Amino acid sequence: MTSTPDAARFAHITSWVFDLDNTLYPHHTNLFSQIDVRMTAYVSELLKLPRDEARKLQKELYLEHGTTLAGLMARYGINSDDFLQRVHDIDYSWLSPDPALGAAIKALPGRKFILTNGSRTHAERTARQLGIFEQFDDIFDIVAAGLTPKPARETYDKFLALHEVAGPNAAMFEDLARNLIAPKALGMTTVLVVPRNFEPTFSEIWERDAAQEDEVDYVTDDLTAFLRTIVPE
Structure with a gap:
């Protein structure tokens, strides 16, 4: 359309x-799916949460703060440079x-x-x-x-x-x-x-x-x- x-x-x-x-x-290229998976992994590692709980929290932060990063900074004071570097370490050949x-x-x-x-x-x-x-x-x-x-x-x-x-x-x-x-x-x-x-x-x-x-x-x-x-x- x-x-x-x-x-x-x-x-x-x-x-x-x-x-x-x-x-x-x-x-349909789904490039962002790689970033999404890495954000979930970041939350899981940061807070020692199982993946399903980490993903639920990730989406909660996204909806509440506009981005997962903004939510993690507001609640947990994470380093933005480290987050951005890690979640964007993806395969662009997609x-x-x-x-x-x-x-x-x-x-x-x-x-x-x-x-x-x-x-x-x-x-x-x-x-x-x-x-x-x-x-x-x-x-x-x-x-x-x-x-x-x-x-x-x-x-x-x-x-x-x-x-x-x-x-x-x-x-x-x-x-x-x-x-x-x-x-x-x-x-x-x-x-x-x-x-x-x-x-x-x-x-x-x-x-x-x-x-x-x-x-x-x-x-x-x-x-x-x-x-x-x-x-x-």
Whole structure:
């Protein structure tokens, strides 16, 4: 399912902002599943919990604080650098290069950014594996956000201020509707990227949002095709 964009509604966009995981690569690749497993293992080792208890706590922290990292820092004062390094030590070969996506992003007029709750290293490795790294002007990661994750409004404010981006002249692409609430309030054009044909993936129901129609301008299950509609190659 793809809502066809009106190219005229994107003519004023000069800053293109993309989430990373499950946005710049398809949900069905399941790359994030590796990170998810490593986060559970981290919680299990930290608190000496069986895996099932650790996973339950991990999801509780995620729902309560926005990310597992934020929850672990708030409750247990963990070292963020150690956590980020360990959970992102994954196999990126699961991703296939996507030259079509790279060309579609390159064709967009203006600056392009990655805005992620993950680390810069993870974003760089992911983008390089996809073959799209060179198309981005910068990466704004969880460290640049002061370890405050999306959907916090202050994270977007920091990003906009750092790169001198005007909300009404920007578009935000995300796979979680709740992460589009602040961008929409800031005047950004918002695009929700959903799984192809909405097929079940490793992502579990706790990750999915209830309808946030007021925050979403467009919905697509094919990012490349959506971008090509905006700016034909």
